[in-house]
């Protein structure tokens with residue numbers, strides 16, 4: 001990574017090795033997403049044709065440019081489009097390929113308009129199904145059981161709900177059962193939770209920035225965590241960063257925040273109480289939502305623009321959720337796993353915490369014995385299967 005004298009840059013991850021996880025995402029997952037989106041909407045012939053073209057381009061073709069009148073064409077040119085046009089999707093950085101795939105998918109279905117399909121989220125049916133699932137009711141009802149816990153125990157349960165929600169699985173029931181001395185969640189490969197709490201003490205009255213990842217069953221526990229931190233004055237203000245347009249299937253947009261909040265408020269019990277805290281915090285400005293264009297950039301956060309840098313610099317702590325954001329935070333590279341998290345995030349303009357279940361190859365900040373134990377565990381997919389998680393914090397700004 002540039003500017004980091006102690007840490008020589010590791011190779012950028014590409015999707016060009018058959019059999020590798022990134023390769024399978026480009027070769028199998030992307031075509032499957034095109035199929036699912038196509039089946040979920042009564043699209044017209046133009047959209048079907050554009051989806052056929054995208055499928056052909058990603059499977060056997062090369063990266064094409066954006067239409068001359070695309071509203072974000074200049075932005076994409078600044079993000080490397082001209083350099084990558086005409087190259088194979090497999091030969092450019094994997095992060096870039098994936099990001100651009102979602103941009104092209106939205107183009108194909110007319111999301112950017114003009115026209116009647118402008119603004120229609122092609123992933124909405126999948127997000128909606130998750131939010132509407134009966135299981136979500138049960139998970140929200142389980143919140144009532146947290147009411148008897150101490151503030152610390154509740155904060156921990158909600159933090160783990162947000163963390164494991166990244167696996168689309170609300171973890172607070174699990175965590176609530178285990179509060180106290182027992183370790184509730186195995187499989188944490190790094191746990192800097194106490195450092196995170198030291199940045200957000202009760203009555204600390206700072207600003208929490210949370211960079212969200214997925215909608216639905218990850219965003220709901222993210223919102224619950226924010227509600228708890230605001231209600232207990234561990235944060236006086238919170239800023240929730242979401243995506244300006246649909247991305248990586250389930251990533252949260254402002255529309256998803258609205259749906260999640262309405263779901264909370266309609267749930268009754270403790271969930272609705274949290275929902276009301278958030279609703280009024282939005283009304284008086286203590287909770288703000290941002291949808292910065294860079295949130296959908298195919299680049300690491302190290303290359304963030306000045307206005308975003310200033311926002312993160314002003315935060316007491318920025319909590320970065322999920323796998324994709326982790327890749328962007330540390331750089332999507334084949335780091336040796338013992339590379340210090342503190343070093344690869346040294347460029348970040350303020351204290352930063354990563355809450356992530358492991359769903360791609362990137363990992364930093366492991367101790368050598370932990371790395372050896374994971375490698376010896378017999379399951380070679382510990383990096384990618386979502387069975388492990390981490391809480392990593394760099395406290396110094």
Ligand SMILES: O=P(O)(O)OC[C@H]1O[C@](O)(CO)[C@@H](O)[C@@H]1O
Nearest residue numbers: 025213214322323324325359360
């Ligand atoms: O929702 P998350 O935690 O960002 O995970 C998404 C991950 O899934 C992938 O799209 C691969 O399936 C990764 O590229 C990405 O890092």
